[in-house]
Amino acid sequence: MRTAPRERHGGDLVVESLTALGATTVFGLPGQHALGAFDALRRSGLDYVGLRVENNAGFAADAFARVTGSVAPLLVSTGPGALMTLAALQESAAASAPVLGIGSQVPTPGLGGGRKGYLHELADQKASFRDIVKSVHTVRAASQIPSALAAAWASALEAPAGPVWLEIPQDVLLAPTSVPPVTSLTATPRPLPPRLELMEQAAHLLSTAERPVILAGGGVVRAGACEELRTLAERLDAPVATTFGGKGAFPWDHPLSLRSWLEDRHTTDLLEDADVLLVVGSGLGELSSNYHTFRPRGQVIQIEADLGKLESNHPALGIHADAGPALTALAGEVTPRPQKTGAETAAVLLDRVRRRIAAQDLDLEQQVLGAVREALPDDAPSFWDMTILAYWAWSAFDPRAGAMHSAQGAGGLGYGLPAALGAATADRTKPVLAVSGDGGAMYSIAELATARQYDLPVTWLIVDDGGYGILREYMTDAFGEATATELARPDFVALAESFGVPAVRTAPDRLRTDLAAALAAPGPSVVVLPAVLRMFAPTHLGEPHQG
Template structure:
């Protein structure tokens, strides 16, 4: 029977295994949203398009598969781009279906359409893997299948499909149904050559990046290879916990510590997995590897971008499994555990010398308060900078906006995680970043989502305040007027708790935070915890 273009899209998404949609309606997208009625797709509304993109990102990180993101034209499309930049930078699959103005106006052929852009897809090209513009309803099933495949193929990322309003509304007789294709397997690359180099190495070291965190089963393969090699493992902030922090070969994620930088530099063979070895990971480009660097990444553009390397274009998990099969036994007796222990001790000595007892006790209290195995989503706040280095996910998910570094990620991403998991997730934000996401409290209430939002209120952009004071001796533009977050939460009907902690290291002081989060972990629906405190950053070395 004839179906509108919007109905064909929804049916095809169902065929592809998509189960969830995030987004906001708009004039040109109404046929797309109308088609959701009676479908199996679950729709979670948003209040701002970039937050809808963050929610789709949080969903994908929790499930390993994409949600659909439905957008309307012009302002709606453009507002989503900041959220899509994070997904693009972090390799997170999202399938964007965006409306367009009527086909007659595409490319500016006719002027005066509401929301008209000369090239909407060009605006999206900086933050998506691929862009498709569909001009005929019969092409929709195959284009969506291609886009879905592209989003999941290494390197994963968001993909943009835009459909003119008249194509969404017009009826089509296409009977094409699509079976999902498996994503392309990354090339096995040079695993055998890498195995030979590592087998002969005397001081091998492994650097695990976000590609390890995003690859299914890569954490167990990483552990097996590290133990076979007896190699210390450093994780970037995007891969914190890929090797358990209490493992004797782990040096954690203190990549901004000179002891870790020296460990990486002194390796005769450094195996870098799923990382560009960029600014932060290289301790602000001060890393100078003296041995052979084997860099493995699914994105060929990353290979050799910052160092001379033996480049291997492959998924980190696939490569590690192939590498492990090629390594001989008897390599583990290389003092790797002793080398890792010396680095951990050096890190602790540096922190002990910086008067950071409050910050360390505060982060320890957060870890005690948030249940093991829970998904945490961190906004760009000082607590997140600490979490990149020392947070122990304890079999849970730890996701941050470190890829693109934009504000406002934590709460909407935690909404996506709660939709995906059907269980309580936790968002950690500062008062500055929280202001980007306040509207999404309505979403959590409307959909009865179990999200606990922990807002650390220090009266401004704390990390920028520190950077400016350190660089210029003063901070300008960092102090913020903000609402009473408790009363805002209560206006949305969300139970909220406030605590104030001046020194978390004082006896019993941090228990107020632990108790507040425990209370905000009970029951159903959203909860808010406001903690008034000021955290300082550790000094890089």
């Protein structure tokens, strides 16, 4: 006797469309209005990773998108569930991570401010997202679901990549549908190549420059254009600095590398002194411009995919383009410089930085960061919360063959652990490091349950200094004493063990050994380092702190 085909619903169209678009993993947290999509997810071939807080689910999706370069679906419910993702989506927007936020909605009659009194109802939920994401999409009928998801997917990937938001009402997700199963969808982002005449002018300026310098941002990494950048730098004999978001765009130990000391006034001076400065994949924002103290004296060439960031802070030869095709074009057009002074310039700069740091009595901080670097396998990614050790890492950490990611784009707390969980979901074959302070750790402590549930190979280093350490420094410097920075906190070792996660309390002289052992062990682990670290002064000795 033939079995009648199972009745399909709007939720099935969601998971079928995501599968057809190439999704493999969905992050999220269920809620009443989203249950139709979650029921369909259960019957699909998609992997689901559920976190304990929607904001953390957003951070996990953010990291998955960063390490894979693909769209990461984030599935949540209405009202409070949707709004809890906003801080994570702001970070994804700042970091150009293609997260596809899919939120349910109240039933269709309640859309548009109907005020029907539905649970979680907002007068205009999508308005909360418009200032953060690239595009907002609303579905009102099941037949719209495949096309709406394809449009959102393409929008997320199109340079500059970034998060998007799509809403589907509860009744549309639950209602039976006669729309045929989705087997194929096309969502091809439009390319963003540079204009030929701009490339010719940029190539001429760089080829005839006496002191060319390159500042590479996160756009180079996202475009996968690191080799093109290296080729260009070597042809021009141009020293290369990377922004904090652009770490890994240029080899750390290359003779032309200026590394990432962007909070250092010596580095700022060198960038200002360039007669032609090529800024690629960066908007020259607050951190990349040493807190807006950067004042270029030469010609700036800026290649930027985000039109709103082009020449937003400094006049330049502005080139609206993706970093990949632009660097490829430039590398093929510039004339190699006969002078070979770039390596000497880089060496002198780094020596100045080393001598300045050495004069500040910061041996403990350098010891701790060095221990982390020695313990972490070369190809293992790391995810850093907003904590003093991360501030050090922005400038002084060599990502090697791995990748260093942080929440410096939007600057929110709680990023490290959930982001590391998202990255581990993408690749379970290598360990992933998360770094937090004790203050930031409390934002995401519940995700130890997620780490244990999915047995993810994430080691969480918590630097416990008794409060919000960087804010303590800022307030003490500015006002003479700190307010609201000291925190009661749990026994992190005992708390981790209560989740079934192995944990150890370490010390600076044991950190390398304990952290290496935790990273080498299967599954999740926690390493707690009680230590009060200090920031380096980012300016010349005797000058005021700009940060």
